[in-house]
Amino acid sequence: MSALLEVKNLKTYFVSKKRVVPAVDGVDITIRKGETVGLVGESGCGKSMTSLSIIGLVPSPGGKIVDGQILLDGVNLVDLSENNMCKVRGRDIAMIFQEPMTSLNPVLTVGEQIIEVIMYHLQLNRSDATQKAINLLKMVGFPRADKIIKEYPHRLSGGMRQRVMIAMAMSCNPKLLIADEPTTALDVTIQAQVLELMKELSRKFETSILLVTHDLGVVSELAERVIVMYAGQVVEEALVDDIFDKPYHPYTEGLIDSVPLIEGAITRLNSIPGNVPSPEEMPKGCRFAPRCRVAFDRCYSEEPTLQSISTSRFVRCFLYEEGEVNGCSRL
Amino acid sequence: MITYIVRRIMMAIPLLFGITILSFGIIQIAPGDPTALMIDPMIRDKDLVAYKELYGLNDPIYVQYLKWVGNMIQGNFGDSLIRQGVAVNELIMARLPNTLLLMLVSTILAIFISIPIGIISATKQNSLADYTFTFFSFLGIATPNFWIGLVLIMFLSVHLGWFPTGGVATLNEPFSIWDRIHHLILPSIVLATADVAGLTRYIRSSMLDVLKQDFIRTARAKGFKQKKVVYKHALRNGLIPVITIFGLMLPSFIGGSVVVEKIFGWPGIGMLFFDAAFQRDYPVIMAITVIASALVVIGNLLADILYAIFDPRIEY
Numbered sequence: 001m002s003a004l005l006e007v008k009n010l011k012t013y014f015v016s017k018k019r020v021v022p023a024v025d026g027v028d029i030t031i032r033k034g035e036t037v038g039l040v041g042e043s044g045c046g047k048s049m050t051s052l053s054i055i056g057l058v059p060s061p062g063g064k065i066v067d068g069q070i071l072l073d074g075v076n077l078v079d080l081s082e083n084n085m086c087k088v089r090g091r092d093i094a095m096i097f098q099e100p101m102t103s104l105n106p107v108l109t110v111g112e113q114i115i116e117v118i119m120y121h122l123q124l125n126r127s128d129a130t131q132k133a134i135n136l137l138k139m140v141g142f143p144r145a146d147k148i149i150k151e152y153p154h155r156l157s158g159g160m161r162q163r164v165m166i167a168m169a170m171s172c173n174p175k176l177l178i179a180d181e182p183t184t185a186l187d188v189t190i191q192a193q194v195l196e197l198m199k200e201l202s203r204k205f206e207t208s209i210l211l212v213t214h215d216l217g218v219v220s221e222l223a224e225r226v227i228v229m230y231a232g233q234v235v236e237e238a239l240v241d242d243i244f245d246k247p248y249h250p251y252t253e254g255l256i257d258s259v260p261l262i263e264g265a266i267t268r269l270n271s272i273p274g275n276v277p278s279p280e281e282m283p284k285g286c287r288f289a290p291r292c293r294v295a296f297d298r299c300y301s302e303e304p305t306l307q308s309i310s311t312s313r314f315v316r317c318f319l320y321e322e323g324e325v326n327g328c329s330r331l
Numbered sequence: 332m333i334t335y336i337v338r339r340i341m342m343a344i345p346l347l348f349g350i351t352i353l354s355f356g357i358i359q360i361a362p363g364d365p366t367a368l369m370i371d372p373m374i375r376d377k378d379l380v381a382y383k384e385l386y387g388l389n390d391p392i393y394v395q396y397l398k399w400v401g402n403m404i405q406g407n408f409g410d411s412l413i414r415q416g417v418a419v420n421e422l423i424m425a426r427l428p429n430t431l432l433l434m435l436v437s438t439i440l441a442i443f444i445s446i447p448i449g450i451i452s453a454t455k456q457n458s459l460a461d462y463t464f465t466f467f468s469f470l471g472i473a474t475p476n477f478w479i480g481l482v483l484i485m486f487l488s489v490h491l492g493w494f495p496t497g498g499v500a501t502l503n504e505p506f507s508i509w510d511r512i513h514h515l516i517l518p519s520i521v522l523a524t525a526d527v528a529g530l531t532r533y534i535r536s537s538m539l540d541v542l543k544q545d546f547i548r549t550a551r552a553k554g555f556k557q558k559k560v561v562y563k564h565a566l567r568n569g570l571i572p573v574i575t576i577f578g579l580m581l582p583s584f585i586g587g588s589v590v591v592e593k594i595f596g597w598p599g600i601g602m603l604f605f606d607a608a609f610q611r612d613y614p615v616i617m618a619i620t621v622i623a624s625a626l627v628v629i630g631n632l633l634a635d636i637l638y639a640i641f642d643p644r645i646e647y
Contacts, residue, residue, distance in 0.1 A: 090554030
């Protein structure tokens with residue numbers, strides 16, 4: 001399988017008069033056709049900003065991609081003009097957001113909001129676009145789609161709205177779907193439905209998905225590969241089975257440990273002490289060192305690089321230098 | 332919707348009565364009465380009493396009020412005390428069209444100028460254009476209408492002679508649309524100025540608020556260009572809060588027109604009110620008060636109806 005999306009050394013900074021805040025600091029991501037990749041990390045680690053950079057919606061003024069390439073089918077999106085980028089957005093790359101309650105326009109009908117994308121990108125006339133919108137809504141599980149099309153968003157529940165968002169995102173058969181915390185605002189049963197739907201659609205249309213989330217459960221459900229981000233950098237990348245089996249980076253380990261287990265003895269939930277450092281006060285050396293259980297002297301003075309452990313596995317930690325896989329001792 | 336409108340109108344009736352009681356009382360408190368202006372200073376006391384008797388001014392206030400209300404309900408606002416023998420209804424009907432025309436034109440002017448300015452200020456926040464519009468908005472809010480009116484008359488009418496200095500039409504000339512428009516331009520600009528200034532600020536802040544919403548990000552993620560995002564997705568949402576302001580603005584046109592009509596010699600309700608207030612012409616003052624209060628009620632009702640049209644989340 002060839003690479004659909006290649007993000008190389010992406011740097012998205014927020015520049016104000018007083019300071020420069022590196023929100024994304026040299027991130028590499030590769031997504032193959034039809035593949036689902038999870039992008040995981042705490043709040044403030046730069047995962048949302050990475051996804052907004054890919055679709056070209058970094059908040060402006062202030063935010064800016066200062067370096068790196070975003071190649072979609074070999075075309076560098078960073079170099080595209082705003083006009084050309086508008087043709088990519090919604091057609092080649094679609095995005096769904098965390099808050100289904102506020103992500104739909106309250107004064108337009110659900111149908112109108114789907115139809116307008118279809119008419120805009122696929123140049124269909126209104127009646128064909130309406131028919132397509134009805135089919136899309138049926139596909140995401142609205143049996144009475146011809147009625148739903150005339151409803152306003154406030155009459156739908158959160159789960160229904162998120163399914164409308166998915167229908168809207170899938171309307172032009174995108175190559176890449178970016179899902180930014182798609183299930184975070186939904187309750188658990190609805191979460192499962194939405195995830196199932198996304199899985200089914202990605203298989204059916206061979207859509208690649210970049211799943212941005214802090215929820216490892218969602219990742220294990222949907223993704224094939226996981227990229228863990230910390231403080232604007234990738235700290236670990238692995239196949240989803242491998243990472244749950246044996247996380248390499250102490251941060252990944254901490255993340256997995258902090259997920260409550262249903263089976264087994266009830267113990268105190270583990271957490272990683274401290275917070276993500278704010279981008280303007282990055283610690284010297286390894287960015288995770290101040291919170292790391294196994295940090296040693298070198299971690300505070302030198303910055304580790306992303307090491308390749310195998311073809312599918314990368315980690316940014318001194319414990320694994322020169323292919324030496326001792327692993328940090330899991331306590 | 333219909334039942335809602337009917338209910339609102341029914342609720343407005345006691346409110347209107349309250350307003351008439353208050354204003355009737357307040358005029359009586361003001362010193363002097365209509366007789367003071369029209370009567371020969373050498374008049375004998377006996378004749379003065381007879382005169383007042385004739386107009387019912389010697390009755391207790393509540394009797395005067397009840398008589399007035401009785402007539403008002405039947406649509407009769409009585410006769411003017413100053414212009415003797417002329418019915419108030421007649422006076423008002425002769426001038427109402429002039430005022431309504433001025434109000435309509437300046438409202439349309441205000442809306443069509445302030446919406447684009449508000450949008451530009453919001454989409455290009457903190458730009459030179461935004462700062463310029465902001466500066467002139469505050470200037471417009473701070474400058475009194477009559478001053479702008481006088482300055483415009485002085486420069487554009489007296490010095491440059493581009494516009495007539497006042498009136499609705501050139502005297503002793505046959506009716507022509509162009510002539511009417513020519514006379515309308517200055518007073519409607521002056522009347523619209525303060526509203527443009529205020530509305531621009533409201534539209535700007537409301538649009539800024541909407542442009543930060545999640546659904547705007549969704550619209551951008553769909554690949555729409557800035558224009559479509561602003562006009563299709565943001566504008567309608569941004570105008571919803573402005574509707575309230577608009578409803579409140581409507582009656583203020585009568586108030587605003589008092590000064591503007593006086594300056595431009597515009598024979599409308601405002602000028603009539605101005606003169607009546609100085610002459611203590613009670614029936615005229617009361618009639619205009621009732622009309623103005625009715626406008627307040629209508630303005631609010633209109634705003635509520637517009638709400639329901641603009642915002643599908645609101646149902647009555």
